[in-house]
Amino acid sequence: MLNKYKKYFLITKNSILTTATYRFHFFFSIISSILYFIIYYFLWYSIYNSSGNTILNGMTFSQVIVYICLAYSIFILFKTWTEWGISRNIISGQIMMDLVKPYNFHQANLANALGFVLFNFICITIPVFLIIFTMFNSTIIFGINLIFFAISLCFAFLISFSIDYSIGLTSFYTESIWGISITKEVVIMALSGTLIPLSFFPDSIELILKFLPFAAMYHIPVNIVINSTLSILDYFIMFSIQLFWIIFLIILNKYFFKHAIKVVTINGG
Amino acid sequence: MKIIELEHLSKHFKVLERREGLKGIVKDLFKPRHKIVKAVNGISMDINQGEIVGFVGPNGAGKSTTIKMLSGVLKPTSGNLLINNYLPYKQRKDYVKNIGVVIGNRTMLWWDLAVIESFKLLKEIYQISDEVYKENLELYNKFFNLNALYSTPVRKLSLGQKMLCEIAASFLHNPKLIFLDEPTIGLDVAVKEKVRKLIISLNKIKKTTIILTTHDIGDIEELCQRIILIDHGKLIYDGSIRKFNQIFGAYRTLTLELGNIDEISIENINKEIDEVFKPKEPIILKKKENIWLTLTINQDDIKLMDIFNFLMKKFPVKDIKIEEIELERVIKEVYEGGLK
Numbered sequence: 001m002l003n004k005y006k007k008y009f010l011i012t013k014n015s016i017l018t019t020a021t022y023r024f025h026f027f028f029s030i031i032s033s034i035l036y037f038i039i040y041y042f043l044w045y046s047i048y049n050s051s052g053n054t055i056l057n058g059m060t061f062s063q064v065i066v067y068i069c070l071a072y073s074i075f076i077l078f079k080t081w082t083e084w085g086i087s088r089n090i091i092s093g094q095i096m097m098d099l100v101k102p103y104n105f106h107q108a109n110l111a112n113a114l115g116f117v118l119f120n121f122i123c124i125t126i127p128v129f130l131i132i133f134t135m136f137n138s139t140i141i142f143g144i145n146l147i148f149f150a151i152s153l154c155f156a157f158l159i160s161f162s163i164d165y166s167i168g169l170t171s172f173y174t175e176s177i178w179g180i181s182i183t184k185e186v187v188i189m190a191l192s193g194t195l196i197p198l199s200f201f202p203d204s205i206e207l208i209l210k211f212l213p214f215a216a217m218y219h220i221p222v223n224i225v226i227n228s229t230l231s232i233l234d235y236f237i238m239f240s241i242q243l244f245w246i247i248f249l250i251i252l253n254k255y256f257f258k259h260a261i262k263v264v265t266i267n268g269g
Numbered sequence: 270m271k272i273i274e275l276e277h278l279s280k281h282f283k284v285l286e287r288r289e290g291l292k293g294i295v296k297d298l299f300k301p302r303h304k305i306v307k308a309v310n311g312i313s314m315d316i317n318q319g320e321i322v323g324f325v326g327p328n329g330a331g332k333s334t335t336i337k338m339l340s341g342v343l344k345p346t347s348g349n350l351l352i353n354n355y356l357p358y359k360q361r362k363d364y365v366k367n368i369g370v371v372i373g374n375r376t377m378l379w380w381d382l383a384v385i386e387s388f389k390l391l392k393e394i395y396q397i398s399d400e401v402y403k404e405n406l407e408l409y410n411k412f413f414n415l416n417a418l419y420s421t422p423v424r425k426l427s428l429g430q431k432m433l434c435e436i437a438a439s440f441l442h443n444p445k446l447i448f449l450d451e452p453t454i455g456l457d458v459a460v461k462e463k464v465r466k467l468i469i470s471l472n473k474i475k476k477t478t479i480i481l482t483t484h485d486i487g488d489i490e491e492l493c494q495r496i497i498l499i500d501h502g503k504l505i506y507d508g509s510i511r512k513f514n515q516i517f518g519a520y521r522t523l524t525l526e527l528g529n530i531d532e533i534s535i536e537n538i539n540k541e542i543d544e545v546f547k548p549k550e551p552i553i554l555k556k557k558e559n560i561w562l563t564l565t566i567n568q569d570d571i572k573l574m575d576i577f578n579f580l581m582k583k584f585p586v587k588d589i590k591i592e593e594i595e596l597e598r599v600i601k602e603v604y605e606g607g608l609k
Contacts, residue, residue, distance in 0.1 A: 007393035018381045102366045
């Protein structure tokens with residue numbers, strides 16, 4: 001049983017090794033993330049300053065900063081380039097070499113993405129997180145919620161991966177996914193809470209957004225960390241939403257792949 | 270024992286037909302037109318275990334599409350296909366355990382990692398036992414000294430080194446069947462020789478069936494006992510290479526050194542030969558570098574010795590060379606419709 005999954009562990013390992021090959025990649029990822037964050041810090045700073053209130057939509061300035069910082073850290077963490085990898089292989093015809101290997105395409109991609117995430121976590125997310133937190137003097141409450149945070153982060157990764165993977169599969173039809181992937185990024189940025197905390201949306205829209213997979217990726221893990229008033233029922237609802245989207249997307253992708261593999265044309269001779 | 274059975278295999282693609290000009294681009298966006306391209310059109314063949322089969326045809330003949338169907342990646346539009354008792358397309362994941370694929374400009378290996386890391390991963394993917402894995406690595410090292418390459422990242426290998434590693438990787442799990450799509454493309458003569466040696470010895474040692482696509486006649490002559498020629502998605506010839514040579518290879522080219530020759534003397538020679546031998550098809554005479562004259566004859570038509578004696582008597586021949594027509598030229602002739 002374990003033997004069967006050993007190949008996927010090795011794919012994960014190879015993916016970590018591959019990412020580590022290009023050192024400048026993570027230096028610049030760290031720098032660009034910090035720059036991005038500085039911009040957002042001052043944007044929110046001026047929003048709070050000009051409004052004259054210390055609390056906007058139930059959040060203080062430092063809460064918003066922690067929220068954005070965490071959400072953005074997770075956002076970089078989940079950057080696994082899965083859909084770009086699939087699309088690149090489709091365009092170049094290299095996809096054939098994936099399809100003549102006796103492994104599950106979905107699981108192999110998941111293992112590959114997991115390698116990216118582990119690498120990102122150690123080399124990008126943690127440094128960025130620490131630098132931002134010391135720079136802006138923020139605090140979060142650590143407690144039992146950290147365990148729930150870790151669990152919800154794993155669930156969030158599966159959702160994020162499933163969305164990337166299904167966009168990758170569209171390249172079986174369209175070859176290039178440039179437009180669709182950029183759209184995805186914008187939609188996620190806007191609707192997941194990475195850009196603006198969900199509580200800044202009008203109440204009715206906030207309610208809808210909370211049930212969408214985008215919020216399940218960022219809003220839920222972040223909320224677990226910064227909200228100290230969550231009840232058991234709240235946890236139950238949040239994990240249910242995440243699990244629902246995981247199962248839904250995995251089943252969807254399974255059928256999607258079955259159809260996509262029938263229409264795929266392998267480029268090149 | 271048959272390993273591949275193909276029956277009326279076809280693959281048709283629906284291709285977007287682009288209109289011309291700016292207006293056309295806009296129209297294409299909203300109302301695309303499609304046409305059907307018959308890439309493979311009813312191919313039937315059987316291939317036995319342990320054979321090396323040369324799969325040749327001009328560019329765009331449908332070779333690669335056929336290979337893609339045989340390796341289970343493309344779904345045939347129609348026809349039957351049974352390989353190693355599997356339906357490749359339907360049972361892809363199980364089927365591919367027993368095949369290997371090498372494509373000239375694709376890679377089975379992980380681009381950024383050392384070769385040995387890829388080998389280790391392939392060992393797990395194909396669930397190769399420790400003994401088989403060790404045995405194969407030793408074999409590769411004994412014949413081709415591959416150990417020296419294992420720690421180099423794939424992207425830093427030369428084309429030839431990479432190809433050796435690719436072929437080694439594809440044989441790692443002792444597959445029953447291997448598809449080699451242009452394995453010698455872009456290699457120099459010495460490396461080509463190495464690659465061919467590797468293919469032949471692995472075929473001999475492991476009794477692997479090999480389907481070889483190539484444009485290199487050297488590959489075919491050295492490796493294959495049988496060739497399959499396809500064009501426009503249809504089978505043109507399927508048989509032994511010897512028979513192929515017999516059918517198409519009755520031609521001989523004579524090259525004579527005559528001293529200075531001009532156009533008029535060539536015409537005279539041509540006339541005299543026509544008078545004496547009355548050949549059924551015209552003899553082609555060509556001047557080469559002023560002193561050489563080449564003529565191609567069909568042995569079924571004119572006996573080689575007769576024309577040889579005739580020429581020796583009539584002309585001041587200083588030197589003479591006789592060459593068999595190359596397979597390359599035969600295939601070219603077939604490509605250009607010479608067979609019809």
